[in-house]
Amino acid sequence: MLTSSAVFLIVDWIASMVAFMLEPDEDKWLTWLIFLQRFAYRQVMYWVVVRSVFAALRGRLVGWGKLERKATGELETASPRTP
Numbered sequence: 126m127l128t129s130s131a132v133f134l135i136v137d138w139i140a141s142m143v144a145f146m147l148e149p150d151e152d153k154w155l156t157w158l159i160f161l162q163r164f165a166y167r168q169v170m171y172w173v174v175v176r177s178v179f180a181a182l183r184g185r186l187v188g189w190g191k192l193e194r195k196a197t198g199e200l201e202t203a204s205p206r207t208p
Contacts, residue, residue, distance in 0.1 A: 138160070
């Protein structure tokens with residue numbers, strides 16, 4: 126199992142390298158973050174999904190919360206066009 130996981134991780138990293146090579150403006154060192162994503166970020170996301178499923182099974186309503194309006198936006202007026 127450990128061998129298959131290692132092979133999957135290496136193949137995933139190679140595919141990421143190919144994708145980064147196709148993008149000329151991307152930093153190549155970012156591909157090393159694939160390992161961090163596999164071992165940390167995905168585990169956190171799995172935990173969030175498990176908690177969400179259990180909350181849904183219990184029937185508990187979970188919303189987005191209330192957005193507090195601050196009225197900080199400004200309206201720009203269009204200038205008239207001159208021929």
